[in-house]
Amino acid sequence: MVWVFGRKAVDDHTFIGMTKVDFGGEKRSEGTLDFSLTSISYDTETDDPASADLENNVAYGSWNFEFPFEADSENAREIQVNQKNDQGYGVKSVALSQCQLVINLDLPYTTLSEEEFSHEDFQRMWEAKTEGMDPVPEPPFTYEEFLAQKNYASCYAVVYDQDGNAYRPVSMGQTAKVIPTEGRSFEKLTIFLGDDLSLIDARTMEEAQNAAFLSVEVAIQQQE
Numbered sequence: 001m002v003w004v005f006g007r008k009a010v011d012d013h014t015f016i017g018m019t020k021v022d023f024g025g026e027k028r029s030e031g032t033l034d035f036s037l038t039s040i041s042y043d044t045e046t047d048d049p050a051s052a053d054l055e056n057n058v059a060y061g062s063w064n065f066e067f068p069f070e071a072d073s074e075n076a077r078e079i080q081v082n083q084k085n086d087q088g089y090g091v092k093s094v095a096l097s098q099c100q101l102v103i104n105l106d107l108p109y110t111t112l113s114e115e116e117f118s119h120e121d122f123q124r125m126w127e128a129k130t131e132g133m134d135p136v137p138e139p140p141f142t143y144e145e146f147l148a149q150k151n152y153a154s155c156y157a158v159v160y161d162q163d164g165n166a167y168r169p170v171s172m173g174q175t176a177k178v179i180p181t182e183g184r185s186f187e188k189l190t191i192f193l194g195d196d197l198s199l200i201d202a203r204t205m206e207e208a209q210n211a212a213f214l215s216v217e218v219a220i221q222q223q224e
Helices: 119-129 143-148 205-211
Strands: 005-011 014-018 030-041 058-070 077-084 090-096 100-106 156-160 176-180 188-194 214-219
Touching (some): 077 214, 090 188, 119 143
Antiparallel strands (some): 005 014, 030 058, 156 188
């Protein structure tokens, strides 16, 4: 499924939006993206996603596109921040481009020990996940790799710009929060971090400050 954000209607048949494509860690400065769709779903201004049946708002078909792309190095940059509180929560860097703002976080984490999760527990977990499969696939990771996986503490983020406008992430990944920017210009960012949903519900910068356990200011130097 591809989720389009920052979307805007152009006319009755056209809209403009943005999406994210993950190359699985591979860094590519240019290339061609093969993009295929089998259905397009949408909601209207009157639809209530919590209660409405949106099955009628789906168009099925087959669409295949090829998009040439090239990295925009002139308008994309990463600003090192490296500010952290005593509990281990912090902002490592801010990546800014014309389409998105990414807040890269430094979060405390835990890992499992052999006493907490034995090899027998690992085997039982995999047997439960693969119940009914024939043949049973091998686990994608070893027991040792499973124990070493980092379990990050939960954290929410809200960002305010120099004019007091609030931006809430559309992607709440564990260590990276993504905010669509749609070409906006930023001079200063104030980033609030907290572990309570009241931060996301804050209506003013003061409320966000009160709900946060860390606030970080980042100056954005304008590129010539």
